[in-house]
Amino acid sequence: MSVGELVDAYLALHARFRPVDATFMGLGGYDAQLPPAGAEALEQERRELRELLAEVEGYGGEPEGAGERLDLFLLGSQLRVWQREAAERPRQHNPAWYTGEAAFGIVSLLLPNERPTDPAAVLARLEALPGFLAAGTATLEGLNLPADWVERARKEADALTALLLRGLPQHPDLQHPNLQHPDGQDGWQGAATIAAKAVQAFAGALMPGTADPASGExxxxxxxxxxxxxxxxxxxxxxxxxxxxxxxxxxxxxxxxxxxxxxxxxxxxxxxxxxxxxxxxxxxxxxxxxxxxxxxxxxxxxxxxxxxxxxxxxxxxxxxxxxxxxxxxxxxxxxxxxxxxxxxxxxxxxxxxxxxxxxxxxxxxxxxxxxxxxxxxxxxxxxxxxxxxxxxxxxxxxxxxxxxxxxxxxxxxxxxxxxxxxxxxxxxxxxxxxxxxxxxxxxxxxxxxxxxxxxxxxxxxxxxxxxxxxxxxxxxxxxxxxxxxxxxxxxxxxxxxxxxxxxxxxxxxxxxxxxxxxxxxxxxxxxxxxxxxxxxxxxxxxxxxxxx
Incomplete structure (x- = not known):
């Protein structure tokens, strides 16, 4: 593959496993998704990282232009960092990752930019929140979690609950006509109420442990x-x-x-x-x-x-x-x-x-x-x-x-x-x-x-x-x-x-x-x-x- 094709492959991989990042980056096509979670998703991520890294490390020669040289360097560096993180400090084992992604999965769609709010994407992420957090609860069960990481996740869960129940009703796009929840409630609020219950259930299931948060030298x-x-x-x-x-x-x-x-x-x-x-x-x-x-x-x-x-x-x-x-x-x-x-x-x-x-x-x-x-x-x-x-x-x-x-x-x-x-x-x-x-x-x-x-x-x-x-x-x-x-x-x-x-x-x-x-x-x-x-x-x- 050319450097450009390798960059394309990386961006597609990044967006699939980190769709909230993709929204912040402006990569189209992922605004309705939350990250895949669970042991199977983590293993799939590790496998695809290995495969793409092999492609990048197999690239022959050195690009002539500074832009492609920097792209090739950043590709290899980012893939190796992501691969080692997935092996030793997977973000899926941090309770605050789930609350952060859940919160900013919604917030990222509501921040002002040159494009109007996509109501269908907001509704899709609201409806995906319970499943995402349930997968997080299953993944974290039995892990020895640093107590402060649990406390941070709980604080973020309370903030997210406030956003869902009291913040969204104040958003100017709340009453968009395309926002109709299947349960018959109008706007985002029906899905937001269900999501808020899932957030509190996730926070309530967290068990602080005694793990050392240090990464090691x-x-x-x-x-x-x-x-x-x-x-x-x-x-x-x-x-x-x-x-x-x-x-x-x-x-x-x-x-x-x-x-x-x-x-x-x-x-x-x-x-x-x-x-x-x-x-x-x-x-x-x-x-x-x-x-x-x-x-x-x-x-x-x-x-x-x-x-x-x-x-x-x-x-x-x-x-x-x-x-x-x-x-x-x-x-x-x-x-x-x-x-x-x-x-x-x-x-x-x-x-x-x-x-x-x-x-x-x-x-x-x-x-x-x-x-x-x-x-x-x-x-x-x-x-x-x-x-x-x-x-x-x-x-x-x-x-x-x-x-x-x-x-x-x-x-x-x-x-x-x-x-x-x-x-x-x-x-x-x-x-x-x-x-x-x-x-x-x-x-x-x-x-x-x-x-x-x-x-x-x-x-x-x-x-x-x-x-x-x-x-x-x-x-x-x-x-x-x-x-x-x-x-x-x-x-x-x-x-x-x-x-x-x-x-x-x-x-x-x-x-x-x-x-x-x-x-x-x-x-x-x-x-x-x-x-x-x-x-x-x-x-x-x-x-x-x-x-x-």
């Missing part, structure tokens, strides 16, 4: 090499992260002393929370700083200013469920049909207006929402990925039910967004001095999380030791610690990609010595793939006369 090393293409062993990366954490903490403390010798860095950062807009100005503040970030990036990178970003409050139908689910501020629209722009959700205020406004402080809006996720961060990276020569690099960073579609895309995706925060330090006046302190804390936190990811999955730390580190040393908000660490335990080698990805981009820029805008535009032009692999392609493009 060998599995972590495999992901670092095969998915991320990193040149480090876990021990080497741990050493780098530990040194980076200590150095960044010292820099943070020194910067805080210089700014105000009478207050610690924690106190100074807490004071930033008082710098917030009035409640009526929150949305306008997001918009204004996004626009300012686009302007501040001039000469550093070509932002996706031609591709719209609309800041809107989270719709009423999603509000009760969003908190416990992987409901992101920003999701790039399906690459298969992206339309003309993205929607960026602003989470609305709750009962405590004071706490809400502290969380919506201007420095945080500026760095995290306007830069990291919006403007030149994820928004520009995703928009540029759609024009990549590699077909797989166009979709690899798709946010799906529980994370991005290809783990290997993470060092570029998160590495770039974190790098972009600091990139605008090169525009004088964009950040205040105290906002630079916030950026330094973000960088220290990423080094710390890289360290924790490695130490948890190599067995050096327990989950509770990781949590204590996040609370006491890193400065995570107490309410965030449990969710963050539980997610870390489920997905090894995901938290390390932020700091190591940023580090790799910085090293490559220093090595190639290209003009900033040329370097950054070239980096993003390859799409979503391991930064180390993109670096190899950029080096390959060098000629004796410079960069081609």
């Amino acid at each position: 060998a599995y972590l090393a495999f992901l670092m090499k095969e998915a991320h293409h990193l040149p480090y062993s876990p021990a080497e990366a741990e050493h780098l992260a530990e040194a980076g954490f200590e150095e960044l903490r010292a820099e943070l403390e020194e910067l805080a002393r210089r700014l105000d010798p009478h207050r610690s860095w924690r106190e100074q950062l807490a004071a930033l929370e008082t710098q917030h807009p009035a409640l009526a100005e929150v949305q306008a503040t997001y918009e204004a700083w996004n626009d300012r970030a686009l302007k501040a990036a001039e000469g550093l990178v070509t932002p996706a200013s031609e591709y719209g970003l609309s800041f809107e409050y989270l719709p009423a139908w999603a509000r009760e469920a969003a908190g416990a689910l992987y409901f992101l501020f920003y999701r790039s629209p399906p690459a298969g049909h992206p339309g003309q722009g993205s929607v960026y959700w602003i989470f609305p205020p709750g009962a405590d207006e004071t706490a809400y406004l502290k969380s919506q402080n201007t420095p945080f809006i500026k760095a995290v929402h306007a830069v990291h996720h919006g403007s030149v961060g994820h928004h520009t990276q995703n928009a540029r990925a759609r024009g990549a020569e590699s077909r797989l690099a166009r979709i690899a960073a798709t946010d799906c039910a529980s994370g991005i579609a290809f783990l290997g895309a993470g060092t570029l995706v998160e590495g770039w967004a974190c790098y972009a925060e600091d990139l605008l330090l090169e525009t004088p006046g964009f950040y205040t001095e105290h906002e630079e302190l916030l950026l330094k804390q973000f960088e220290m936190r990423n080094a710390a999380c890289c360290l924790a990811d490695i130490r948890l999955h190599t067995g050096r730390w327990t989950l509770e030791e990781m949590r204590a580190f996040y609370r006491d040393e890193v400065g995570f908000a107490p309410g965030r610690v449990w969710a963050e660490t539980t997610r870390n335990s489920i997905y090894p080698a995901t938290r390390l990609m932020y700091w190591l990805g940023t580090r790799t981009i910085r090293e490559l820029r220093a090595e190639l010595k290209m003009p900033p805008q040329a370097f950054h535009d070239r980096l993003l032009s390859y799409g979503s793939a391991p930064v180390a692999w993109i670096a190899a392609e950029m080096r390959r493009s060098l000629t004796p006369q410079g960069v081609s």
